Amino acid sequence: MSHSIDGIYPSSVENPTSLQELSSFLEQANSSGLSVVPWGGGTRIGVGNIPSSYDLALDMTRHTAHLEHIAGDMTVVVDSGVRIADLSIMLKKQEQRLPFEVKDAERATVGGSVASNAPGRRQSSTGGIRDWVIGMQTVLADGTVTKSGGRVVKNVQGYDMHRLHTGAFGTLGVISQVAFKLVPLPVDHQTIIAWFEDEESAQEVGVKLVNGLISPEVISLISGSLGSAVINAASESPNSHESWTLVVRLGGGIRSVKRQVSEVTGAVGAGGAAGYAILDKTQDAICWMTLAEFEENTDLSIRVTARTKNALDISHQILSNSKEETGSSSCPSAICDLGFGAMTVLVKESNDEKALSLVTDIASLVAQKGGSFVVEKCSLAVKQQIDVFSDVGSSLDLMLRVKAQLDPVNTLNPGRFVGKI
Numbered sequence: 562m563s564h565s566i567d568g569i570y571p572s573s574v575e576n577p578t579s580l581q582e583l584s585s586f587l588e589q590a591n592s593s594g595l596s597v598v599p600w601g602g603g604t605r606i607g608v609g610n611i612p613s614s615y616d617l618a619l620d621m622t623r624h625t626a627h628l629e630h631i632a633g634d635m636t637v638v639v640d641s642g643v644r645i646a647d648l649s650i651m652l653k654k655q656e657q658r659l660p661f662e663v664k665d666a667e668r669a670t671v672g673g674s675v676a677s678n679a680p681g682r683r684q685s686s687t688g689g690i691r692d693w694v695i696g697m698q699t700v701l702a703d704g705t706v707t708k709s710g711g712r713v714v715k716n717v718q719g720y721d722m723h724r725l726h727t728g729a730f731g732t733l734g735v736i737s738q739v740a741f742k743l744v745p746l747p748v749d750h751q752t753i754i755a756w757f758e759d760e761e762s763a764q765e766v767g768v769k770l771v772n773g774l775i776s777p778e779v780i781s782l783i784s785g786s787l788g789s790a791v792i793n794a795a796s797e798s799p800n801s802h803e804s805w806t807l808v809v810r811l812g813g814g815i816r817s818v819k820r821q822v823s824e825v826t827g828a829v830g831a832g833g834a835a836g837y838a839i840l841d842k843t844q845d846a847i848c849w850m851t852l853a854e855f856e857e858n859t860d861l862s863i864r865v866t867a868r869t870k871n872a873l874d875i876s877h878q879i880l881s882n883s884k885e886e887t888g889s890s891s892c893p894s895a896i897c898d899l900g901f902g903a904m905t906v907l908v909k910e911s912n913d914e915k916a917l918s919l920v921t922d923i924a925s926l927v928a929q930k931g932g933s934f935v936v937e938k939c940s941l942a943v944k945q946q947i948d949v950f951s952d953v954g955s956s957l958d959l960m961l962r963v964k965a966q967l968d969p970v971n972t973l974n975p976g977r978f979v980g981k982i
Contacts (some may be wrong), residue, residue, distance in 0.1 A: 564600060564618035565610045567941055569599070571618040578623045580698070580706065580737055582761065587735065588704030590617050591972045597702070598974055599731040601673025602644065604665045608677060608937050609730055609947055613976030618736060621672050627738060632657065635743040636695065641672025641736045657743045660687040664853065665683055672736040678728030682779045682810070682849075684770070685900025687744070690727060696740035697723035701733075702972040712742060725963070732978045733967045747812035750778070752845045753821055755829035755837035756792050756804040760784070763805035766832035767899045770809065771869070773828070775821045777900070779810035782873070784880055785894030787855050787907065795848035796838035804835070806846065855894070861908040861916045862938050863923055867932025872897055872904040875926045879906055882922060893919065905937075913942045920947055925950055950979040 564574055571654035577583035596614035600606060601621055624642035631637065632655045639648060645659070646666040652658050669679065675697075687693070694709030699722075699934045709722035726734055757763035758904055767782050783791060788806035794898050807829065811821040822839060829837050840848055856862065865875055876895040883892050898906045906923065908916070916939055927934050936949040953960070957980045964971075964982050976982070 563790065564598075564620065566598065566606060566615060569615045572616050574618040574620055575936075576620045576623045579626065580700070583619075583621075583624065583735065583737055584700050584704040584706055586617075586619060587700055587702060587972070591703045591970055594608060594970065595972070596632045596975050597735075597972050598977075599672070599676065599735045601642070601670035601676070602665070603673075604663075604669045605673060605677040605679055605937075608935065608949070608972070609977035610981050611941075611944055611976065612974070613981070621735070622670060622735065624672075630655065635745075637743060638696070638738060638740045639671050640738050641670060643671050644669065645669045645674060649655075652743065653746060656746045657794070658746045659741060660693045660744045661690050664856070671739055671974060675727050675733045675739055676729065676736055680903065680905075682781065682898070684903065685780045685898055686776050688901070691724055691814060693742050694723050694727055694739060695742050696837045697726060697736060698738035699723075699726055699734035699736050700955035702968040702970065706737070707734065730974060730978050732964060732974045732982060734973070747778075747818075749815045749818045750812040751808045751810070751818050751849055753807075753822065753825050754791060754795060754823075754827075754840065754848065755807045755809075755834040756788065756803065757807070757833065758835050759833075760805050760877060762833045763807055766829055766834070767807050768869070770807075770825060770828055771900050773824065775811070775824050777809050777811045777821070777825075779808065780806045780899045782896070782897040782899055783808060783852075784876060784897070785892060785907075786894070786909075787852070787894035790855060791848060791851055792838075793864070794851040795840055795844045796836075807834075808852075852896070855909070856896075856905070856907060857890055859907045859909050859938060860920065861906075861911040861943075862937045863906045863920065863934055864937050865904045865906070865923060865927060865932060865934045867902055867904070867927065867930055869897075869899055869902045871930035871932060872902055875923065875930055875932075876904050876906070878926055879919070879922060900930075913940055916940065916943045917946060924951060948979075948981060953979055 575586045595616040597617045597619050599619045621642045624640050629638040662683045663674045663679040698708050779862045783806040788804045791806050811818050894907045933951045
């Protein structure tokens with residue numbers, strides 16, 4: 562049977578195709594004392610603590626009947642099982658798009674992406690998923706259907722309960738339908754990479770671009786062996802040693818993008834870059850594929866959210882603490898989103914002892930610098946010894962009370978969220 566989580570298999574799998582079926586399945590499971598884990602495309606199902614109980618997998622991928630694109634209002638209302646890639650193709654026909662992007666969009670569903678508050682590279686310019694959800698329909702553990710927000714921006718009213726469910730990992734209710742605000746599809750886009758021999762110069766140029774007159778769709782500072790991998794894969798200037806690499810993606814009208822390219826190349830040139838490349842379409846695809854494949858094929862992934870300066874400080878400290886040989890696959894790499902204040906630490910090959918040590922180091926640094934973290938990927942042996950979410954302090958009491966109010970029997974995703982709720 563599929564739908565295993567951390568080596569645990571459910572007794573059964575249900576595939577609701579309608580709101581009525583979804584409500585009925587949950588009502589029956591709740592009254593029978595069964596624990597339920599909602600599933601979307603499975604791209605982020607591994608994020609979370611080990612389930613304390615897992616009886617029923619609720620596969621939402623067939624819950625796709627409703628899709629209403631209100632092009633004039635630049636909004637869309639869509640059932641949670643719809644794939645992000647399929648939705649994007651439909652919106653593109655009207656020259657619109659979702660303001661956010663997620664990894665593995667061909668598999669990722671609307672519901673799973675919202676429930677896990679899935680990160681994406683475009684956060685530099687548009688923020689996260691939570692910022693673009695204007696309405697939501699959810700089903701509570703006992704089968705009760707609830708709604709919050711609205712279908713058009715001017716109609717949004719009442720409590721923003723959809724914000725509570727965004728990033729709650731399905732512990733408070735199962736998302737049935739979501740309304741998003743949309744943005745225009747840019748006419749043109751361009752990716753530029755620039756590499757630096759010292760960290761300070763790369764950071765300074767990156768922060769200046771974030772605070773400058775242009776607004777890059779993506780601006781990430783990549784450290785460690787991944788930085789060199791991006792250069793080698795996407796440019797004609799091979800790099801044999803570790804570099805600090807800026808990856809900048811620009812979007813807009815043709816003239817706007819041309820002006821932005823000039824601004825970026827001027828800034829990296831004046832900032833002491835060792836080199837830069839304006840990528841053609843083939844190189845562009847290779848660049849983003851390299852990043853995606855590196856992230857996919859890592860043993861350990863830890864995402865930190867903090868103020869940009871603090872995220873950069875944490876990244877610097879983590880890489881400085883690593884005493885392994887430069888370029889080793891077990892040496893950490895980091896991707897810092899300079900516009901959003903998020904940083905992901907990636908280790909391609911990591912044994913359990915080193916993974917635990919790195920998690921401990923990051924937990925200590927986050928406590929000092931402020932922010933939060935989540936261990937998004939690690940071995941089962943490591944997960945058994947930690948809470949993959951950072952300590953939320955006194956907020957845990959409030960979270961427990963909300964959980965008790967909305968899911969008193971602890972039916973939904975038991976043990977998997979912050980504090981092993």
